[in-house]
Amino acid sequence: MARPRQTIVSLEDTPYYHCCSRVVRKAFLCGIDNSTGENFEHRREWVDSRILELATIFAIDICAYAVMSNHLHVVVKVDAARVKHWSDKDVLVQWHKGFKGTLLTHKFVKGEYLNEFEFKTVNDCITLYRRAIHLAQPTTVYCGYRFLIDWYVIGLERTACSSNL
Numbered sequence: 682m683a684r685p686r687q688t689i690v691s692l693e694d695t696p697y698y699h700c701c702s703r704v705v706r707k708a709f710l711c712g713i714d715n716s717t718g719e720n721f722e723h724r725r726e727w728v729d730s731r732i733l734e735l736a737t738i739f740a741i742d743i744c745a746y747a748v749m750s751n752h753l754h755v756v757v758k759v760d761a762a763r764v765k766h767w768s769d770k771d772v773l774v775q776w777h778k779g780f781k782g783t784l785l786t787h788k789f790v791k792g793e794y795l796n797e798f799e800f801k802t803v804n805d806c807i808t809l810y811r812r813a814i815h816l817a818q819p820t821t822v823y824c825g826y827r828f829l830i831d832w833y834v835i836g837l838e839r840t841a842c843s844s845n846l
Contacts (some may be wrong), residue, residue: 690759692761696758696759696760696761697744697757697758697759698756698757698759699754699755699756699823700754700755700756700757701752701753701754701755702752702753703751703752703753704751705753707751708751709721709749709750709751710724710725710748710749710750710752710753711723711724711725711728711749711750712725712749712750712776725748728748729748732746732748732753732755733780735779736757737773737778737843738775738776738778738779738812738814739813740759740760740761740763740764740814741757741758741759741760742757742758742821743755743756743757743806744756744757744758762827764811764814767811769789769804769807770789770790770809771782772807772810772814773786773789773790773803773806773807773810773839774790775814776788776810776813776814781811782806783802783806785799785802785803785806786803786806786807788803789803
């Protein structure tokens with residue numbers, strides 16, 4: 682069952698989180714599927730590059746990650762302080778690095794004129810993007826069998842987890 686991320690992520694307790702996501706229906710993320718003989722190893726590079734790309738967009742540092750045949754593990758450090766210094770334009774620029782954005786957010790970044798309604802719409806987008814970028818008050822995350830977040834309070838656990846990855 683889905684749980685709000687704010688019940689899982691508590692930046693006051695720790696900025697370090699172990700996230701695990703797996704595929705469903707016996708699908709293969711990468712590697713060789715023994716039942717069909719298909720090779721999905723080319724996907725490993727895609728996943729590697731996407732993880733590193735997302736780290737440049739969101740205010741997170743990648744401590745460790747491992748891409749397995751049907752799931753992946755990522756240990757991240759959330760850097761909420763970094764986002765607090767970003768202007769509204771900085772938030773939109775970061776968001777546009779990984780996502781399409783809207784016509785209005787692109788107009789705002791370019792410094793084009795926005796009427797009052799358009800400006801309010803852009804501010805709503807900025808609020809939503811800012812939340813997503815630094816996980817302060819995120820929307821939802823699906824936990825359970827497909828997605829898992831664990832948090833680590835002390836460095837010893839983080840080191841142990843990283844060495845296991």
